[in-house]
Amino acid sequence: MKTPVRKKRAVPDGRRRFLKGCLGTVGAAVAGATVSERAAARETYQRPAEALGLLYDATLCIGCKACVAACKRANDNPPEFSTTDKLWDTPLDTSGYTFNIIKMYRSGTMATKDDEENGYAFMKTSCMHCADPSCVSACPVTAMTKDVTTGIVAYDPEACVGCRYCVVACPFGIPKYQYDSPTGKIGKCELCRHRYKDGHYSACAEVCPTGATLYGRTSDLLVEAKRRLALTPGSVTTYPRGNLSGGPQQSYEGKVGNYKQHVYGETEYGGTQVLKLSAVDFAKVGMPYLPPKSSASTSETIQHTLYGGLLMPFAVLGALTYVAKRNVHHEDDEAPPAEPPGREES
Template identity: 75%
Template sequence: MATRRDFLKGCLAGGAAAASAVLPETACARDTLQRPPEALGLLYDATLCVGCQACVAACKQVNENPAEFTAVDKLWDTPLDTSGHTFNLIKMYRHGTMETKDAEENGFSFMKTSCMHCADPSCVSACPVSAMTKNPVTGVVGYDADACIGCRYCVAACPFGIPKYQYDSPTGKIGKCELCRHRHKDGHYSACAEVCPTGATLFGRTEDLLAEAKRRLAVKPGDKLVVPRGRLPKPGETAEEAAKWKGPLDQSYEAVAGSYLQHVYGEKEYGGTQVLKLSAVNFQKAGLPDLPPKSSAATSETIQHTLYGGLMMPIAVLAGLTWVAKRNVVPEDDNQKGGQS
């Protein structure tokens, strides 16, 4: 007589067999999506960051987010990580005696944590109701609270752990950096870049920011380096184009080039991101994931569309369960014989 365990095993085997029957012999994932030509983003330079947290406070202010207290006195906004109410945070790498800034041995360094605005974002791919969207022009990954159903698929899908659920929201809501897109119409760019006193966070077109990052990598450590602050104008920008954004055109100053790792994080990671990062400390030690040059959204989306296109997966699973159920039904004659014996 079939046991409950046998039945469950049969269900799993039957469902898997039926599902595999409807899949094509070769499932080829689509190509990873690329950044739009006019994509906007940020360049974060850890060697210029002093950990002042001005960007954290500015982000809270412009997004009208409440303070989050981790200290007993509750006098200061002290979030330990990004959350549904903290979209941007400066974290710290520490080692040994912490004598030298931007040194892996006995040193310390800073790292900005916020949405990377991926070229091919998993959160957008995973969202079943298009609450997460990617602007085709700016590339900004935006969030629509009115469309959100609170499933939190985006939370699970993001390799950077950025979208966070606001558990205190009565309707269920996600919180994440949207590159201050609500301020663009008024000529304001990302608040974190607007207030950064050292230019550690710089706003502009990702294409121009990437060129700026590579310019810095080419400078020898210790040599003089002219650093722009606030917003990086695109090459050949006209006065009319510049007038769309508030703030002075040139906020550059002279600094000393750091001992950069010869790598721009975000140039190729996960298919490329619109937020790029420079550091003198290993990026993984500074808290960033080691990701392949291909977005998993390209693969997962293909599988989802293959399985659920035309309701193939639900039909296949139902067929499998039906087959297992019929196989485990004991004929009436066998029941009677078993009772007589």
């Protein structure tokens, strides 16, 4: 016996007109909101006038890692071991307990420092303190904040809910979660802001013996970085050490490196407060290529467009309602079950 084929129920004209009207209204509203929001799209935030930061010059770095040890001491962070003997603090990357690390570029015979071919070079990795930080934009509870005066991207463990959105959002992979902590916290560089009240500044810059890491206002650091780029490689110049923007000046004379003619952080991602110089291509020493527009400005513009006036929630709710109604079958609309064939009487 053939199973009866069930006919598809036609949508009543009244309901069809209602659904088309809803979709048309939502579509027009979204289109109108998109036009208005596009005109008011959020621009990439700029660095505050008094923004504080660091200038790292890889040609001056000798890889001593005094900055790593000073950072651990200043932030009361425990050692991390990557060797079986566990005699020394040997972190391989930044983590919830290591906020600053020196990495090494190697090529071929490693005969000459700061040569891309058969050479080696160093690169400091820590929070870049972006002008328009994605971690701040992504944080749903304002555990990540950017100081309006200093521009320092700070973390508040009391506000943190452990969602780790900041970890995913950062293009530099800096915020790290302390997975072994019973309460769960994020660890990252905050430019030693807790030391300012005692007259100190970033520990990594305080202890650097060559001035490879220099502390100060980002505007002053940018001027110093461009001064170095304008010098002739191999010539002798004076390099400041410690705090460029305050306190007793420390300096020494040294030879100028063969810099790549670019200050990393001047425009990347809308600009950062940590600037870098290198004689080796930045991509080779682990610094990602980033456009001048921040992701935060793009994502927030999209969010405001879609959710302004609750248009997106209404559109989604309308779509879900339509799907739900479409799949609800009333008993009156059901076809009666077919009668089983009777047995013929003999």
